[in-house]
Amino acid sequence: MYDSIIIGCGAAGMTAALNILRNGKTVLILEKEQIGGQIASSPKVENFPGIKEISGLDFSMALFDQVISLGAVFELEEVLEINKNDDIFEVKTNYKTYNSRSVVIACGAEHNKLEAKGIDKKGVSYCALCDGAFSKGEEVTVIGDANTALQYVLLLSGICKKVNLCMLFDHYFGEQILIDKVESKENVSVYKELLLEEVTGGDEMDGLTFRNTKTNELIHFESKAVFIAIGQTPKTDIFEKLVDRNKQYILTDDTMKTKTDGLYAIGDCRYKQVRQLTTAANDAAICAFNLNRYLS
Numbered sequence: 001m002y003d004s005i006i007i008g009c010g011a012a013g014m015t016a017a018l019n020i021l022r023n024g025k026t027v028l029i030l031e032k033e034q035i036g037g038q039i040a041s042s043p044k045v046e047n048f049p050g051i052k053e054i055s056g057l058d059f060s061m062a063l064f065d066q067v068i069s070l071g072a073v074f075e076l077e078e079v080l081e082i083n084k085n086d087d088i089f090e091v092k093t094n095y096k097t098y099n100s101r102s103v104v105i106a107c108g109a110e111h112n113k114l115e116a117k118g119i120d121k122k123g124v125s126y127c128a129l130c131d132g133a134f135s136k137g138e139e140v141t142v143i144g145d146a147n148t149a150l151q152y153v154l155l156l157s158g159i160c161k162k163v164n165l166c167m168l169f170d171h172y173f174g175e176q177i178l179i180d181k182v183e184s185k186e187n188v189s190v191y192k193e194l195l196l197e198e199v200t201g202g203d204e205m206d207g208l209t210f211r212n213t214k215t216n217e218l219i220h221f222e223s224k225a226v227f228i229a230i231g232q233t234p235k236t237d238i239f240e241k242l243v244d245r246n247k248q249y250i251l252t253d254d255t256m257k258t259k260t261d262g263l264y265a266i267g268d269c270r271y272k273q274v275r276q277l278t279t280a281a282n283d284a285a286i287c288a289f290n291l292n293r294y295l296s
Contacts (some may be wrong), residue, residue, distance in 0.1 A: 003027045003295055005091050005100040005226040007079050010190025012267025012280035013106030014063045015232070019288030021070040024077060025295060028098060030076035030091070036060025037108045038232065038268065039277060041127045042148070043155040047175075048277050059277075066146030079107075081238060084260060104241060105258075105265040106284075114143065118199035128152035135225040137161055139206055143196060144229035145169060150178040152227050156186045164221050166194045166210060168230075194219065199226065207294050234269035246271045256287035264291055279289070 004020050006013045009031035017027045034040055042056030051059070070076065076091035082103060084090070091098045111126040113119075125131040128142070130150075136159045142152045145167040156163045165182065170192045172179050182188055194210035197218065201207065207222045234248050243258040244251040249271035256264045266283035268275045 001088075001102040002026045002073075002098065004028075004104060005030060005089065005098055006106055006290060007082075007091070008106035008108055008267070008269075009035050009064070009074065010106060010108045010267060010280070011039050011060070011063065011277055012264060012284045013037075014060075014067050014105065015281045015284035015289050016104050016106060016266060016291075017067045017072050018063070018070065019285055020291060021067065021072060021101050021281040023292045024289075025292065026071070026073075027067075028073045028075065028100065028168045030075055030079055030093060030098075032076070035064050041129045043129050043151050045277060055172075067180075079238065082242065084242065084262070087262065089262065101295055102262040103237075103264070103271060104287060104291065105243075105263070106267045107234060107236065107269050109234040111228070111266040112231045112233055114196055114228050114230065116196045116198055116263050118201070118205065120126045120199060121199050121205040122203055123201075123205035123223075123225045124199060125225060125227050128155050128229075132156050132159065132227070133227070135160055136176070137172060138224040139164070139222060140222040141166060141221055141226045143167075143226060144231075145171075145177055146173040146229070146231070149229035150174045150182050152229055153182050153185070153188055154178070156227070157182075161187065163188045164223065165190045166196070166208075166215070166221075167192045168195060169193065178207070191219070232268065236269055256283055257290065262294060286294065 001161040003025035009029050016114045021278050039056040045054050077095050081092040089103045139162040140160050140249040141164040143166050153165050193213045196207040197211050199205045208218045250265035251271050252265050264287045266287045267280045
């Protein structure tokens with residue numbers, strides 16, 4: 001029996017664990033994919049107070065080491081079901097069943113997928129940090145218009161011959177400092193109002209065909225790889241019996257509590273306006289404070 005089970009080992013989940021552990025409680029962290037969640041795939045973190053620049057992976061591992069040193073138990077397992085009987089939660093994974101007095105949902109969000117002909121070809125990636133090195137010296141394409149896409153462009157521009165940034169709309173949705181850096185790169189070309197029609201080639205892609213949403217003109221780029229960054233959506237269906245949601249995002253009050261006592265939701269899976277590393281930490285600190293009061 002644990003005092004709290006945290007579902008998700010991203011920045012929000014680990015920060016909640018940190019603050020719960022410091023109050024002498026026992027914590028189990030369950031993660032189905034990778035330590036650090038989405039931020040672990042970010043080439044650079046430059047907007048976290050007190051840290052001028054750090055890779056998302058380094059940030060994640062430092063936080064992970066911190067919570068493990070405080071006594072957190074970590075298991076790489078996928079949560080399949082969660083139930084509450086009286087005051088005890090039962091969390092079933094693909095390996096076993098755990099019990100706890102409280103649960104924190106910090107499952108983050110998953111990459112939105114593009115639908116287009118040939119989208120499953122080799123060379124299509126949703127993580128430039130993971131796969132960018134395979135395209136060193138090549139011409140590549142990034143699809144997206146917000147911070148993640150801009151960061152991918154900056155990373156790839158340092159190792160690739162040319163980077164094409166293709167955007168669906170006629171304007172960016174990212175921070176101005178990143179936009180300015182992207183537009184200053186000589187080997188980066190920005191194209192707006194383009195919708196992906198097809199990834200061309202055999203088993204391995206050799207290019208991309210877009211349709212201009214205003215002129216209907218077809219435009220083709222030769223490209224050995226494409227990196228897609230068009231946002232994320234949380235996968236929260238397994239919690240639907242115990243929470244209320246809006247467009248898959250979990251609704252909470254200002255203490256981070258869901259409609260079920262003892263069940264909290266934080267980070268990118270929670271319904272809110274801003275999703276950044278700082279707001280993940282904010283959610284987690286508020287959650288831990290109120291969760292510790294609940295346990296007491």
